[in-house]
Amino acid sequence: MIRFISRVFGVEVNAGKAATLTKNTMRAVEFNGEKNAICVYNDGNAFYATGGKCSHYGAPLIMGGFSSGKVYCPWHCACFDVKSGMKVTSPAVQDIGSYKTSVNSDGDLIVSLPEDVKEPAAYINKGLVKRDPSNTQQFIIIGGGAAGLTCAESLRKNNFTGSIKILTNEDINPYDRVTLSKNFRMNALKTIIRADNFYTDFDIEILKQTPAKGINIKEKTVLTENGSINYDKLLIASGCRARILKGFEGLSNVCTIRSVSDHIKIKPLVESSKNIVIVGGSFLGLEAANAIKNTWADKEVTIIESEKVPLERVMGRTIGGLLKRRLEDKGVKFLTDKIASNIQKHDNKAVSIDYNSGSIPCDMVLLASGSEINTSFIPKELLNADNSVRVNALMQTDDPNIFAAGDIANYYSIYSGTSIRSEHWTVAQDQGITAGLNMLGLGKPHISVPYFWSNQAVNMQFVGTSGEPGFTESKDLGGKDEGHITYFFNGNKTVGVGIANWFGASWIFNSLFEKGLVPNKSQILGGKKFEDLKEEFKKYA
Numbered sequence: 001m002i003r004f005i006s007r008v009f010g011v012e013v014n015a016g017k018a019a020t021l022t023k024n025t026m027r028a029v030e031f032n033g034e035k036n037a038i039c040v041y042n043d044g045n046a047f048y049a050t051g052g053k054c055s056h057y058g059a060p061l062i063m064g065g066f067s068s069g070k071v072y073c074p075w076h077c078a079c080f081d082v083k084s085g086m087k088v089t090s091p092a093v094q095d096i097g098s099y100k101t102s103v104n105s106d107g108d109l110i111v112s113l114p115e116d117v118k119e120p121a122a123y124i125n126k127g128l129v130k131r132d133p134s135n136t137q138q139f140i141i142i143g144g145g146a147a148g149l150t151c152a153e154s155l156r157k158n159n160f161t162g163s164i165k166i167l168t169n170e171d172i173n174p175y176d177r178v179t180l181s182k183n184f185r186m187n188a189l190k191t192i193i194r195a196d197n198f199y200t201d202f203d204i205e206i207l208k209q210t211p212a213k214g215i216n217i218k219e220k221t222v223l224t225e226n227g228s229i230n231y232d233k234l235l236i237a238s239g240c241r242a243r244i245l246k247g248f249e250g251l252s253n254v255c256t257i258r259s260v261s262d263h264i265k266i267k268p269l270v271e272s273s274k275n276i277v278i279v280g281g282s283f284l285g286l287e288a289a290n291a292i293k294n295t296w297a298d299k300e301v302t303i304i305e306s307e308k309v310p311l312e313r314v315m316g317r318t319i320g321g322l323l324k325r326r327l328e329d330k331g332v333k334f335l336t337d338k339i340a341s342n343i344q345k346h347d348n349k350a351v352s353i354d355y356n357s358g359s360i361p362c363d364m365v366l367l368a369s370g371s372e373i374n375t376s377f378i379p380k381e382l383l384n385a386d387n388s389v390r391v392n393a394l395m396q397t398d399d400p401n402i403f404a405a406g407d408i409a410n411y412y413s414i415y416s417g418t419s420i421r422s423e424h425w426t427v428a429q430d431q432g433i434t435a436g437l438n439m440l441g442l443g444k445p446h447i448s449v450p451y452f453w454s455n456q457a458v459n460m461q462f463v464g465t466s467g468e469p470g471f472t473e474s475k476d477l478g479g480k481d482e483g484h485i486t487y488f489f490n491g492n493k494t495v496g497v498g499i500a501n502w503f504g505a506s507w508i509f510n511s512l513f514e515k516g517l518v519p520n521k522s523q524i525l526g527g528k529k530f531e532d533l534k535e536e537f538k539k540y541a
């Protein structure tokens, strides 16, 4: 039974007997009727208390993992420092509260909430500074997406008081792009991550509908339609755009899903269509098929996909096959091992799509056939042959004043041992943070473990980097449910794991990759199991 003891200077919450919160464990504490308001931890040396919910989408942290002073969110692997409540890795953006603990003479663990804390689980921004007009430094960020926003936050969190300008070619504050393909019912305008007052409170200027047209490295200026803007340090985080297949351009019933404006266009198109064809069984195409079926079960949805099994290359054959079956259960049809080759048009509309062995009628086409990076305005000397931006471990380009992060950045990954480019939300967010730190000269290499998720007919997550899918561990979850972990190898090194419906695996792998403790290929093929790794994880809590 939890007791609340009001004091003049705050509220003390009884978090139960200290002795039963054993080393390396955590416990949820109820407050004012809210079950997971607070989480308390024992790392063997001391007790800590934080808000009980993840600041990303509100997951109860008690369901996640506690390791090495960090609590991992059960849903998408964000983690927070239990001493300070500070967010350590994305996709969370804000911090959570951290509260003083003590043990009273009855052996009860007491959490002391300051008087002004009405909701201990509320999200907060810790340690951001405001602009100081006497600081004349100008930092420019090109791109108001995942990496652009976290870079600005990282600068203000690390005492940068100069000017920050974010240039974006969109007409909206940075928003939660990943939700766009997962739900077509929602109001996309409500996906903005930070409201206007955040930018005014911390003097972060967003120049909307202001695309960068060029960069003059010598003059240290960014060129826009309205003139040039000087910079002392520059971050380029211009992301990707959807690839439009040749012949599909400009048709009124063909759409892509990349931005809020795309999302707004899709809903009425779906509602007025019977036959919907999705070109490309990528994550986006599959998520979109799932989202359409979730809302409009009667629509005919067909995916044209070039691989035999969707996502085979990225998640492995077992997980890709499971996802295909689950989508088929919802009525989604697949034309696999097929390539859309031509489009038949009438009155500026697509009426059917030809593929290598047939043709399919369509009232609407959703193109999910890949993306292209937005780097045409960047000086060639900063680009690789594939037009990605070359950066070192500090996310710094060949010019010391220019940094790049997110989808456009080709960086050295300590986890794969190679240079890679990644198109994932959390990676872009964490790279934006790293870039911010290094624009301030702090010399912090990018080390966070790459991670992505895709919640759809199957709960899928990936930790690490891509490699050869080599071995799959499976478990029967009862009924039709199956859980799988597919290990990806590069030589004898395990570089990544694809996870399907396996609760708890993501943060354990995240933590073990970080510590270099994921077993290699020989050990996994020799019988090392996920259960063994769970024990390993507990040792470090």
Ligand SMILES: Cc1cc2nc3c(=O)[nH]c(=O)nc-3n(C[C@H](O)[C@H](O)[C@H](O)COP(=O)(O)OP(=O)(O)OC[C@H]3O[C@@H](n4cnc5c(N)ncnc54)[C@H](O)[C@@H]3O)c2cc1C
Residues within 6 Å of the ligand: 142, 143, 144, 145, 146, 147, 148, 167, 168, 169, 170, 177, 178, 179, 180, 181, 210, 211, 212, 213, 237, 238, 239, 240, 257, 258, 259, 284, 374, 377, 405, 406, 407, 408, 422, 423, 424, 425, 426, 428, 429, 451, 452, 453, 454, 455
């Ligand atoms: C619909 C959708 C769903 C996704 N779902 C997932 C998911 O579930 N999990 C996951 O890990 N990843 C997901 N991703 C990928 C993820 O969103 C990207 O990897 C991430 O947004 C990349 O961040 P970024 O900052 O590099 O670029 P972006 O977030 O794309 O932001 C770039 C911004 O720069 C702007 N811009 C471009 N050119 C210029 C210019 N010249 N001047 C000024 N501004 C410019 C763009 O308009 C955009 O606003 C999804 C992507 C999409 C499109």
Ligand code: FES
Residues within 6 Å of the ligand: 054, 055, 056, 057, 058, 059, 073, 074, 075, 076, 077, 078, 090, 091, 092
């Ligand atoms: S809800 Fe915690 S990371 Fe998404």
